[in-house]
Structures are given as structure tokens and as C-alpha cells.
Amino acid sequence: MEPLLEVRDLHVDYCSDGMPSAHVLRGVSFTVGKKECVGILGESGCGKSTLALAILRLVPPGSRIKGTISYKSQELVNLPEREMEKLRGAEVSLIFQDASSSLHPTLRVGTQISDVAAAHHREWSASRRRQATEAILREVGFDHVERIYASYPHQLSGGQQQRIAIAQALISGPSLLIADEPTSSLDTTVQAEILALLKRLRRDHGLGLVFISHNPAILAEMADRILVVYAGQIVEEGSVRQVLQAPLHPFAAALLRCVPRDAGHNDDLLVAIPGSAPDPAETPAGCPFAPRCADRMQTCASRMPAEMQPQPEHNVRCFKYGG
Amino acid sequence: MAYFLRRLLHGVLVLVGVSILSFLFVQLAPGEFFSDMRLNPQISPETIASLRAQYGLDRSLPVRYVRWVRSVAKGDWGYSFAYGLPVSQLIWSRARNTLALTLTAALLAWLISIPLGIYAAERRDHWGDRVTVAGSSALLTVPDLLVALALLVLAIRTNAFAAGGMTSTQFADLGISAKIKDVVAHFTLPVAALVLGTLPIFFRHVRASMIEALALPSIQAARGHGIPRRRILFRYALPAAANPLISLFGFSIATLLSASLLIEVVMSWPGLGPMLLEAILARDLYVVIGAVMLSTLFLVAGNFIADVLLYVTDPRIRRGAA
Amino acid sequence: MVADFVTSEPLIRVQALSKTYLQHRPFSGQKFLVRALDGIDLAIHTGSSFALVGESGSGKSTLALCIARLEQPTVGKVWFDGVDLLSLSGRELMQARRQIQLVFQDTAAALNPRLSAEEIIIEPLRIQSIGTRAEQRERAVQLMEKVGLPALWLGRRPHQFSGGQRQRLAIARALALRPRLLILDEAFTGLDLSIQAQIVALLQNLQTTEKLTYLFISHDLSLMAHVADEIVIMRRGRIIEQGAPERLFSHPGQPETRALLDAIPGRRAALGFGQN
Numbered sequence: 001m002e003p004l005l006e007v008r009d010l011h012v013d014y015c016s017d018g019m020p021s022a023h024v025l026r027g028v029s030f031t032v033g034k035k036e037c038v039g040i041l042g043e044s045g046c047g048k049s050t051l052a053l054a055i056l057r058l059v060p061p062g063s064r065i066k067g068t069i070s071y072k073s074q075e076l077v078n079l080p081e082r083e084m085e086k087l088r089g090a091e092v093s094l095i096f097q098d099a100s101s102s103l104h105p106t107l108r109v110g111t112q113i114s115d116v117a118a119a120h121h122r123e124w125s126a127s128r129r130r131q132a133t134e135a136i137l138r139e140v141g142f143d144h145v146e147r148i149y150a151s152y153p154h155q156l157s158g159g160q161q162q163r164i165a166i167a168q169a170l171i172s173g174p175s176l177l178i179a180d181e182p183t184s185s186l187d188t189t190v191q192a193e194i195l196a197l198l199k200r201l202r203r204d205h206g207l208g209l210v211f212i213s214h215n216p217a218i219l220a221e222m223a224d225r226i227l228v229v230y231a232g233q234i235v236e237e238g239s240v241r242q243v244l245q246a247p248l249h250p251f252a253a254a255l256l257r258c259v260p261r262d263a264g265h266n267d268d269l270l271v272a273i274p275g276s277a278p279d280p281a282e283t284p285a286g287c288p289f290a291p292r293c294a295d296r297m298q299t300c301a302s303r304m305p306a307e308m309q310p311q312p313e314h315n316v317r318c319f320k321y322g323g
Numbered sequence: 324m325a326y327f328l329r330r331l332l333h334g335v336l337v338l339v340g341v342s343i344l345s346f347l348f349v350q351l352a353p354g355e356f357f358s359d360m361r362l363n364p365q366i367s368p369e370t371i372a373s374l375r376a377q378y379g380l381d382r383s384l385p386v387r388y389v390r391w392v393r394s395v396a397k398g399d400w401g402y403s404f405a406y407g408l409p410v411s412q413l414i415w416s417r418a419r420n421t422l423a424l425t426l427t428a429a430l431l432a433w434l435i436s437i438p439l440g441i442y443a444a445e446r447r448d449h450w451g452d453r454v455t456v457a458g459s460s461a462l463l464t465v466p467d468l469l470v471a472l473a474l475l476v477l478a479i480r481t482n483a484f485a486a487g488g489m490t491s492t493q494f495a496d497l498g499i500s501a502k503i504k505d506v507v508a509h510f511t512l513p514v515a516a517l518v519l520g521t522l523p524i525f526f527r528h529v530r531a532s533m534i535e536a537l538a539l540p541s542i543q544a545a546r547g548h549g550i551p552r553r554r555i556l557f558r559y560a561l562p563a564a565a566n567p568l569i570s571l572f573g574f575s576i577a578t579l580l581s582a583s584l585l586i587e588v589v590m591s592w593p594g595l596g597p598m599l600l601e602a603i604l605a606r607d608l609y610v611v612i613g614a615v616m617l618s619t620l621f622l623v624a625g626n627f628i629a630d631v632l633l634y635v636t637d638p639r640i641r642r643g644a645a
Numbered sequence: 646m647v648a649d650f651v652t653s654e655p656l657i658r659v660q661a662l663s664k665t666y667l668q669h670r671p672f673s674g675q676k677f678l679v680r681a682l683d684g685i686d687l688a689i690h691t692g693s694s695f696a697l698v699g700e701s702g703s704g705k706s707t708l709a710l711c712i713a714r715l716e717q718p719t720v721g722k723v724w725f726d727g728v729d730l731l732s733l734s735g736r737e738l739m740q741a742r743r744q745i746q747l748v749f750q751d752t753a754a755a756l757n758p759r760l761s762a763e764e765i766i767i768e769p770l771r772i773q774s775i776g777t778r779a780e781q782r783e784r785a786v787q788l789m790e791k792v793g794l795p796a797l798w799l800g801r802r803p804h805q806f807s808g809g810q811r812q813r814l815a816i817a818r819a820l821a822l823r824p825r826l827l828i829l830d831e832a833f834t835g836l837d838l839s840i841q842a843q844i845v846a847l848l849q850n851l852q853t854t855e856k857l858t859y860l861f862i863s864h865d866l867s868l869m870a871h872v873a874d875e876i877v878i879m880r881r882g883r884i885i886e887q888g889a890p891e892r893l894f895s896h897p898g899q900p901e902t903r904a905l906l907d908a909i910p911g912r913r914a915a916l917g918f919g920q921n
Contacts, residue, residue: 043837044808058547061447089549102544106562106637115558116548152638168548184835187700187864192908214837217911258842259911260867270871272842276807 002073003031004176004208005055005092010067012047012054012232014280020064022280024050026232027067032176037202037209039223039240041216041255043277047232048212049097052180055210056088057081071176090120093169097181099161103153109164110149113137113171120172136167139204141197159190163197170201176208183218195221217259220244228252231278231288233304238314248316250295287318295320330630334623341619342612346388349608355380356404356606378404391609400616401609405602410613414595418617420489421587421594425579425621427510428517432525432579433572435518440529441556447534456530459523467520467582471589474516487591513583513590520582521575528571532564539563562636569632576625580618654727655688656826656858657712662686662721664707664882681707682718683882689860689875691825694852696861696873698905704882705862709828712860713745714738726825743773746819750831751812756803762789762814763799769821788817791854793847809840813847820855830862845872867909870894878902 010028013020024047032038042048053059055069057076069076071092076084088094096102104112113136114129124132130149137145140163153161162182169177179198183191195218202209211222219226219240226243228236228251236249247253257271275292278284287293290300297319299305305323309315317323357375360366375381379390394401399409406413443452475487489509491497497505536542537560545559587596595614602610633640662685667676682704689695697705710716712723714730723730725741733741749755756765766788767781776784786796792813803811812832819827829848833841845868851857863869869876870890878886878893878901886899897903906912 043839056547058543085549085551087549088547094544094547096540096544096547098540101540104541104545104559104563105639107559112545115545115550115554119548119550119554154639165544168544172549188866188910189700189864189905189908191910195910214839215910216838217909220911255839258838260865260871270842270845272846273839274843276809276840 004034004036004072005032005210006068006070007031007055008068008070010051010054010065010069012050012059012066013064014060015062015064018062023283024063024232024280025054028229028232028234030227030234030237032208032210034175034208035202035206037211037222037224039219039226040210040212040229041214041219041226041243041252042229043214043255045277045280046229047280048229049180051229052094052178052210052212055178056092056094057084058088058094086120089116089169089174090172091174092176092178093172093174095162095165095169095177095179095182098185099165100153100158100185102165103161105153107152108149109151109153109156110137113164113167116168117171132171133167136171139201140164140167140170141193157190158186159193162186162190162194166194166197166201170205173205174207176210177202178210178212180212181214182211184214191218198222215259216244216256228255231284232280233288233317234315235289235318236314236316238311242311242314248310248314248321249289249318250293250320251289254292254294326634327631330627334627337623338616338619342392342616343388345612345615346384346391349611350384352606354606356608358606378402391612400613403602403607403610405605405607405610410609413610414598414613414617417593417595417598420592421580421583421596422621424510424513424517424587424592424594425576425583428514428521428583429572429575429579431514432518432521432575436522436525436529437561440526441533441561443526443530444533444537445556452530455526459526462519463523463527467516467585468589470519471513471516471586474512474519475590478512489593513586513592516586516590517579517582520586521579524578525571525575529564529568532567533560536560536564565636566633569629569636572632573626573629577622580621584618654691655724656691656726657687657689657860658722658724659685659687659708659712660722660724662708662711662718662723664704664711664716664718666719680882682711685721685882685884687877687884687887689826689858691858692852692856693875694859694861694873696863696869696876697879698863698866698869698876699879700864702881703879705879706830707882708879709747709830709860709862713747713828714742715747739773743769743822744825745828746822746824746826747828747830748812748815748819748832750834751808751815751836755815756811756818758803761800761802762794762806765803765814766799766818766821769818773822775822784821785817788820791820791851792817807840808836809843812836812840812844816844816847816851820851823855825856826858826860828860828862831864832861833863833865833868841868848872866893866905878905 008029010025011023012025014022014024028051030038040048040051050059054065055076057065059065065077067077071087076087079087103109110133114133117124117129117132121129133149134145137148142148142163148156148160153164156164182198183194186194198209199222201207209222211219213219223240226238226240227234228243228249230251236243236247236252238248243252244256247256251273254271254273258273260270273292278288284290286299286301286303287305290296293300299319305317305319307315307317308321308323310321357371357380360371361368372381379387382390391401398411400411400414402408403410403413439455443455446452489506491505491509494502494505542555542560542563545555550559583594584596584599586592587594588600591597595617599611599614601607602614662682663680664682665678665680668679685708697708699705707716711718714723718731725744728741730741760768763782763785766785770776770781770784775781785799789796789799794810794813794817798806803814806814815832833844836844848859852859859872861869861873866876870893873890876888876890876893877884878899880901886893886897886902893902894906897906
């Protein structure tokens with residue numbers, strides 16, 4: 001079956017003064033099927049947010065994107081900006097991490113949602129846009145849609161703001177939604193509500209979803225498949241069950257031990273990963289996780305392992321499995 | 324409403340403070356209007372003393388201040404020693420000319436700098452941006468006075484614009500359309516001097532605010548939702564950049580006003596500038612105070628307008644003010 | 646994390662603490678009474694780790710600020726090591742406050758961006774004029790080591806540190822005056838899980854070496870179950886349930902507690918994140 005999104009050997013360099021200063025993504029390849037949810041798991045600074053921005057070509061000016069990104073068989077890396085503008089929001093939508101800063105502070109939220117509709121449906125009348133906006137507001141869980149329509153972002157709670165951002169992302173009927181840590185600035189209870197909403201919307205709209213998070217427990221609820229990203233590379237890829245129950249890569253295994261689990265189980269202590277994620281400005285010779293890895297071997301420092309498939313549909317880049 | 328009352332009260336306090344300070348400073352300056360008469364052997368000391376008494380100069384400072392305040396309440400703003408007229412009568416037509424000059428220049432400078440700043444910010448580091456930034460830097464290093472003199476030379480050499488004054492000598496005999504033409508011709512030079520002096524400052528602020536606004540997450544998000552480029556620039560980024568610019572607009576009135584006083588002297592514009600200069604040289608102190616107070620009033624008004632604009636454009640300020 | 650120097654006298658005792666304030670409704674100008682805290686009683690024992698858990702607006706932060714005497718309660722009492730904190734003033738209050746330090750969520754506002762790490766750490770010492778310049782510097786080096794940061798970085802400014810490193814710096818600063826109680830208000834919020842686990846490990850070590858008592862404030866019940874030995878669930882200014890984490894997880898007594906448990910991500914995904 002034709003995938004919804006196919007990314008092949010994607011490289012993103014951030015540049016300063018025309019010279020590449022940081023190698024943020026180093027050859028990322030993956031696919032997202034129709035109605036599939038792919039979870040992207042990694043620490044902050046690993047390049048997962050850049051991946052979200054790169055798909056929509058929203059990386060900071062001056063950065064370089066290499067490789068291919070095809071959406072419904074259309075190549076995006078070299079698409080003219082005008083065509084890209086039509087695609088953003090209408091075909092592929094983005095939900096940002098912090099809704100309080102991704103909404104415009106001095107425009108009414110209703111206007112901000114209906115502006116997205118106006119951008120992609122120029123033929124719509126003002127009343128048609130208003131109807132569509134109110135319908136999507138109801139769909140993301142608001143009761144008093146007229147009051148919400150006329151509100152400014154600062155008059156809403158964090159959870160309400162994130163619902164508005166979701167309404168913006170969905171009003172033009174995209175087939176693919178990219179959500180970049182959409183709940184990390186929310187309370188646990190509000191987070192649970194937003195996750196439930198996203199699950200429902202995904203089912204109702206038949207959306208493909210790329211869900212980015214640092215928390216394996218959230219991906220356990222949302223994802224069908226998980227890509228584990230470390231230092232700009234995918235180091236493990238498999239179904240949610242494979243990656244979360246039997247992780248292959250030492251980083252994935254270590255990250256799972258950082259998840260606070262239920263109390264009362266002595267074996268469930270948190271185990272910290274020593275050290276910190278490498279600086280994207282430096283290119284390590286070997287496996288970038290090696291300095292923090294408990295299982296490192298001699299070869300790890302000298303070269304990067306190739307991608308292996310020790311189990312069906314479960315890929316890993318680690319010398320423990322050959323390569 | 325409480326917000327506006329607070330801002331108004333603030334403005335009134337500034338005016339009162341400036342009036343007291345200008346009273347003090349004018350007093351501290353050596354000499355007074357009648358000093359020169361003392362040198363004249365034909366005027367008796369008694370005459371001078373009676374003149375001083377007539378204008379109240381023999382009273383103590385607080386008494387004179389109270390008298391002046393009363394005179395302001397009556398609408399006279401004190402008396403000019405040199406003209407023997409109430410200051411308000413002297414100053415009003417002058418102030419109107421200054422205001423006309425300043426407001427025209429402010430309007431033009433903003434109308435040019437906003438689109439130019441947006442253009443440069445959007446093409447940041449491309450050649451269009453580099454050229455405008457370099458041009459504005461060059462303009463910024465030239466003193467206002469030099470710009471004014473260069474324009475004067477240009478006007479005299481080319482004879483294209485009237486150099487000096489506000490109307491031609493035969494103004495009264497002209498028809499309506501010729502009158503308008505004449506005034507525009509006289510406006511061009513001083514307005515151009517003022518615009519050239521302030522444009523680079525405004526342009527740089529607009530550009531910097533827009534660059535900052537374009538990098539905001541909310542603008543990124545709007546791009547991510549496919550909002551067209553033009554709409555993002557004018558409807559999303561410009562309002563996000565507006566707050567510092569509106570505050571700058573309030574100050575710009577003051578900047579333009581002080582620049583205007585200088586340009587008026589150089590280009591013999593019948594505004595507050597030449598009058599203030601003359602009054603300072605003659606120690607015609609109530610005229611000086613009157614001119615200072617009027618300038619302050621313009622400044623306060625400019626800031627008040629900026630506050631109103633902020634209130635209208637930013638719902639967060641509206642809520643904070645409620 | 647119960648340390649071995651626990652004594653029976655509580656370090657903090659709070660009795661019948663309430664805080665109310667008047668708020669004006671926008672536009673109408675109507676006044677109404679907000680009960681931020683409503684009859685709070687609790688005791689925090691020396692060497693223990695105590696957690697206040699609730700949604701935003703539940704009053705947990707206000708309670709912590711009242712304990713640190715950064716906010717004045719309307720009624721009620723707070724004892725610190727047997728001393729009535731609310732009756733103190735002047736020098737005595739300064740002395741007591743030194744023993745209670747706070748660490749907040751890592752935000753741009755939490756650390757002064759213009760100061761170097763060294764200046765940030767020794768600022769409390771300078772304010773209280775403790776030690777000579779050389780002694781302060783030595784203390785800064787020592788504190789950097791304690792929180793696992795290289796002393797070489799003392800000259801760096803906050804923006805040159807990552808989020809987790811900034812939080813270590815904030816802890817170093819809080820330890821400068823050798824406090825007995827550390828209040829950590831959403832100190833883990835916004836950090837990656839991997840960083841969170843590192844900070845938890847650091848705090849566990851410091852608890853024994855520095856003889857600290859912890860008061861955590863968080864909305865994250867699952868994390869608090871790992872770091873605290875007693876949890877208080879707050880809602881609308883009241884304590885609705887209190888107990889050891891094991892008990893709260895296995896036998897939640899209140900629907901609100903159950904709701905907080907249900908909100909923990911991954912619990913129902915049956916992939917080893919729940920109780921199975």
C-alpha cells in the first residue's frame with residue numbers, strides 16, 4: 001500500500017553565516033501509513049522537533065534540507081514555496097508544543113481558526129467560515145462556542161488553548177497531523193484529556209499522526225509504531241509493543257527505566273542515564289550514545305553501526321546485534 | 324475608563340512638574356528682560372522699577388508662579404515683555420505652524436518607514452535589506468543641521484522649492500489653488516529635512532520589531548497552518564510588532580518637535596522655534612515658559628495617543644486596565 | 646526516600662491554616678471571596694520527603710509559600726522545628742528563612758540571566774554577608790561538585806546551561822545557606838524524563854549527605870510516588886486525601902485521587918506502564 005508520508009535519508013543542517021554549524025538530522029528514513037500513528041521518541045535536542053518542522057519546510061531560514069520527503073507521492077523538498085503554503089494546514093497540519101505561545105496574542109481565537117479555513121477555502125463566505133469554525137470548536141470539546149470564538153488566548157486555560165490549536169490544525173481537513181509534544185506544558189489531568197481528544201479525532205477523521213514525545217508512557221497510549229531518535233538518527237524502530245516491552249537499543253532500554261511506574265514495586269526504581277545528549281554541533285566518529293552506554297564495546301567509539309533487523313519489523317543500530 | 328483617567332492624570336502631573344521646573348530654570352539664567360535698559364542712560368532707574376513692578380518681577384518666585392497659574396486659567400499664559408501682549412495670542416499661530424510641520428513629517432516618516440521596515444525584515448540579509456539598512460545607516464550619521472543646509476542649497480540652486488518662510492510675499496493676492504500650491508512648496512523643504520532626520524530611526528525600529536515578530540512561535544504556527552505570506556506579514560506579524568512601535572510613536576512626536584525647532588530656525592519657518600530663540604535671547608521669560616509648556620503639551624498628547632492606540636490594539640492591556 | 650536521621654518531632658507543623666483574599670470580578674467590579682487554602686493541617690518529619698499533589702489552582706503552591714513565609718496566611722499556625730514561624734520578625738525571621746529554601750520550575754525567569762553561575766550560587770551568601778570572598782568562592786566550587794556540575798563552568802551564564810543543568814544550578818544555589826528544608830515547586834516540570842531521573846537521583850543523594858527534608862509540589866502523581874514517602878492530594882484549597890504512595894495507588898479513597906491516577910499516561914495501555 002502507498003504510504004501517506006515517506007521520508008528518505010533526510011539530513012538537516014543549521015547554518016550560521018552560510019556555513020553548516022550543526023548537523024541536526026543525519027539521514028533519517030521512515031514511512032507513515034494512512035491512519036497510522038508513528039511515535040517519535042527522544043530527548044530534547046535530539047532533532048525530533050526539527051524533523052517536524054522539516055516535513056513542512058518550516059526550519060529556520062538558512063538551514064539546509066537534503067534527502068526526499070514525499071507526501072502522497074508528491075516530493076516536498078523542492079516544491080515551490082507557493083505550493084508548500086497550500087499544502088500546510090490543508091494536507092499536513094502541525095500542533096506545537098506550547099499553545100500559549102503558538103496562538104497570536106492579539107487576535108480572537110475564532111478569527112485565528114477561521115483564518116486557516118479562509119487560507120484554504122477562498123470561495124467560502126464569511127458565514128460559511130463561521131459555521132465551520134463553530135463546528136470544529138464543538139468537535140474539540142467546547143460547549144459555549146460563541147463565547148470561545150470571541151475570546152483572546154490569554155483568557156483561556158492551557159488545555160483550552162491547546163484545543164484551539166488542534167481546531168486550527170484540523171479545520172481544513174488534513175490527512176496527516178504532526179503533533180510536537182502537544183501536552184508537555186500541561187497538568188497530568190489536562191494532558192489525559194488532550195490525549196483522549198487526539199485519539200478520538202484521529203479515529204473520526206482517519207488521520208495519519210506523527211506524535212513526538214520524550215515520554216514512552218504517552219507513546220504507549222498513542223502510537224502504533226515507534227521510532228527512537230538519538231543525536232539526529234533513528235536508532236530503533238518497531239511496533240509499540242516491540243519497542244516498549246522489549247527494547248533492543250541500550251538508549252531505548254535506559255529511557256524506559258526513567259519512566260516513573262506505579263508505586264509499590266521495588267524493581268521499578270528510576271534509573272538515570274548518566275551524561276547528557278551530545279551537542280549537534282559536534283560529529284562523533286562512532287555511535288553517539290557510546291559515552292553514556294552501559295553496554296559499549298571497543299568498536300562503538302570508532303564507527304556507527306549499520307541498521308540491523310534482529311527480529312521481523314524491528315530495526316536497530318547497535319553493535320550488540322551485529323552491523 | 325480608569326486606565327485613561329490614570330494616564331490623563333499622569334499627563335497633567337508632567338505638565339505641572341515641567342511648569343515648575345521651567346519657572347525655576349528661567350529664573351536661574353542670568354539677566355532679565357529689563358537688564359539691557361539699565362545700560363541706557365535715557366531710561367531712569369525709577370521707570371525700570373515701575374516696569375518691573377508692572378510685570379510683577381519684583382515679587383517672590385512662588386507669588387509669580389501663582390500669578391502665572393491664574394493667568395493660564397484665564398487663557399493668557401502670562402504677558403510678553405517684548406510685545407506687551409498675552410503670550411497665548413502670540414504663541415497660538417506659531418504653535419499651529421509647528422504642529423502642522425511636525426504632524427506632516429511624522430505621518431510621512433511613519434508611512435514610509437513601516438512598509439520599508441516590513442520589506443527589509445522579510446528579506447532579511449538579502450540585497451534589498453542590505454541596501455536599505457546601509458542607506459539608513461548613512462543617513463543616520465549625517466547631522467540634522469547638515470541635511471537642512473544641504474536641502475537649502477539644493478532649493479536655491481534648483482529654484483524648485485521655496486527656501487524659507489511659509490508663504491510667498493504675494494500670498495494674499497493668490498487664488499485658492501495657487502495658495503495651496505504655494506503652501507505645499509514651502510512645506511516641502513522643512514518636511515523633507517525632518518523626514519530625512521527621523522526616517523532612519525523609525526525604519527530601524529520597524530525592521531527590528533518585525534524581525535523579532537517574524538521569529539515568534541505564533542507566526543511560525545500561522546505559517547504552519549498555511550496562512551498566506553501577505554496575510555501573515557500584515558495581520559499577524561505587524562500587530563505582534565506593534566507595541567514597541569506605538570510607544571515609539573509617542574516619543575517620535577517629541578523627537579520631531581525638538582528637531583523641528585531647529586529646522587524652523589534654519590529655514591525661517593514661522594513656528595515656535597524662531598520665537599523661542601528670540602524670546603530666550605531677550606529673556607522674555609513668559610514666552611519661553613509658554614513655548615516650553617506647549618511643547619510639553621504636544622509630547623504628553625503624543626504619549627496619550629500612543630496609550631489609546633495600545634489599549635485599542637492589545638486585548639491584554641485592556642484586561643490589565645479593567 | 647526516608648533517611649536514617651528521622652526523629653519524632655516534625656520539622657514543619659501546619660495547623661488550621663487558611664488563606665482567603667478578595668478578588669474583583671473584571672468589568673462588574675463585584676468582589677468575591679477566594680479560598681486559596683481552607684483549614685490545612687499537616688506535619689512534615691525531619692528527613693522525610695513530603696509531596697503536595699494537585700491540579701493547578703488547587704492551592705498547593707500557596708501552601709508552600711505560606712510555609713516558607715513568603716505569603717501570609719489569613720488564619721492558622723506554622724511551626725518550624727517547634728518555633729512559631731508566623732510570630733517571628735527581623736533577625737529571627739531571617740535566621741529561620743535561611744533554613745527553608747525553594748527551587749522552582751526551570752523557566753527563563755528562574756535564574757538571573759546576567760549573572761554567572763558563581764554569582765548565582767553565592768548570591769544568598771553575599772546577601773547574608775557570610776564568609777570572605779575567598780570562602781564564598783570555595784563554597785561555590787564545592788556546591789557545583791555536589792550537584793554534579795564541573796567547577797570549570799562557574800563563569801558560564803544560565804543560557805549556556807541545558808534545562809537539567811540549570812536545575813542543578815538552582816539546587817546548588819538553594820543549598821548555599823545549608824538549609825534543612827528544601828521546597829521543590831514543580832522542579833521537574835518541563836524536563837525530559839531522562840533528565841528528571843537524573844535530578845531525582847541527585848536529590849536522593851543530597852538528602853543523606855546534606856541531611857535535607859523535602860517538600861515537593863507537583864501535578865505528577867506517578868513521579869511523586871517515586872520521590873515521596875508521604876503524599877497529600879489537594880483540591881480547591883483542601884487536603885482531600887493523604888497517605889503513603891503504595892496505599893494511594895492500591896486503595897485510592899477519593900474519586901479525585903482515582904481521577905489523578907487515571908490521568909497518568911500509559912496506565913491503561915497495558916504495556917508495562919500500569920500495575921500489571
